[in-house]
Amino acid sequence: MPVDDWLVQLDNLAARSAGFFLRKPIVLDLTNLDIGQDELRDLVAKLATRKVRIMGIEGAKASLLAPDLPPALTDGKGTSDVEIPAVEESSAPATAANLALTVSAPSRANSSVVVSQPVRSGQSLHHAEGDVTIVGSVASGSEVVAGGSIHIYGALRGRAMAGTMGNSTARIFCRKLEAELIAIDGFYLTAEDLEPSLRGKAVQIWLEGETIKVAAVI
Numbered sequence: 039m040p041v042d043d044w045l046v047q048l049d050n051l052a053a054r055s056a057g058f059f060l061r062k063p064i065v066l067d068l069t070n071l072d073i074g075q076d077e078l079r080d081l082v083a084k085l086a087t088r089k090v091r092i093m094g095i096e097g098a099k100a101s102l103l104a105p106d107l108p109p110a111l112t113d114g115k116g117t118s119d120v121e122i123p124a125v126e127e128s129s130a131p132a133t134a135a136n137l138a139l140t141v142s143a144p145s146r147a148n149s150s151v152v153v154s155q156p157v158r159s160g161q162s163l164h165h166a167e168g169d170v171t172i173v174g175s176v177a178s179g180s181e182v183v184a185g186g187s188i189h190i191y192g193a194l195r196g197r198a199m200a201g202t203m204g205n206s207t208a209r210i211f212c213r214k215l216e217a218e219l220i221a222i223d224g225f226y227l228t229a230e231d232l233e234p235s236l237r238g239k240a241v242q243i244w245l246e247g248e249t250i251k252v253a254a255v256i
Contacts, residue, residue, distance in 0.1 A: 039072065041081055045088075052088060064090055065111055065226075069097030078102055093181065093197055093219060094226065105166060109183060109202040110224045156192065157182060166203055178218060184208070199226070201245070210243040211255070225250055 066082070073081070082092055094111030095103065103110055149168045156174035157163055163170065163182045170184040175192030182188055182196070185203040193214035201208030201223040208222055215236055219228050222245040233252065240255045 041073070041077070045084060048088065048090075064092055065094050065096055066092045066108070067096045068102070071097075073102070075102050075104060075107075079104075079107060082107060094199070094221065094224070109199060109221075111199075111221055111226050150186070157196065159196070175214075176212075178216075187211070194220075197221075200243075206245050208245075211241070213240045215239055215241045215252070220250065220252075222250060227252075 064085075066085075068078070078095075078098075085092060092108045094108050096111050098110060100110075149165075150171065151165045151168070152171045152173065153163065154173045157172060157176045157180045159177040159179035161177075161180045163172075163180075165183070166185040168184070169186035169189065170182055171189040171191070172182065173191050176182055176190055176194050176196045176198065178195040180196035181199070182190075183199045183202055185208075186200065186205060187208045188198050188200045188210045190198070190210075190212040192212070193216055194210075194212035195216045195218070197219040198210050198212070198217060199219075199221040200210050202221075204223060206223040210220055210222065215232070216238065217229060217232070219226055220232075220243055221227075222243065225245060225248060227250050236252055236254060241252050242255050243250060243252050245251070
């Protein structure tokens with residue numbers, strides 16, 4: 039705090055390294071930060087205008103979270119301070135194809151949703167009330183967030199977060215695992231955490247205690 043000063047530092051980073059955060063799964067850690075819900079909502083919006091999309095929030099009190107905010111995540115791997123790449127990355131211009139598109143499902147208790155087309159890069163599919171089935175692939179740079187389980191009858195290249203409403207029994211199934219991030223009930227793994235031998239395989243993913251398990255489906 040103040041957050042505006044921190045955003046100035048972030049802008050300075052972006053000026054030296056365009057596109058550094060583009061299409062990367064970012065978790066916002068609020069541990070020891072005295073911030074209200076309206077301030078958090080404003081921060082997430084300001085980050086979005088900078089093309090920093092927050093996939094989840096750590097270290098937040100339950101009273102801070104809301105359905106229109108990213109879901110709570112826990113037990114993530116800590117990282118060092120952000121390091122500026124030696125070579126500046128180029129950033130693709132914003133077009134209708136890469137702007138985020140939110141697809142909202144009907145809000146019915148314990149309902150399930152079937153999406154009969156791929157989830158393209160930049161799209162977000164949120165359904166807090168039940169399971170989501172994708173008859174196709176989930177592209178890199180896209181996300182599927184469900185209160186229940188997630189079934190993907192294609193490749194999972196983006197982010198999949200199941201059990202976001204406290205459902206620890208939710209699972210994720212996909213025909214081809216190439217995910218950027220997977221999460222169940224707030225516990226998550228990034229691409230770097232996944233067992234290399236399971237990449238490209240059909241898998242099921244579930245939560246055992248506080249550990250995410252990934253196993254090939256024969």
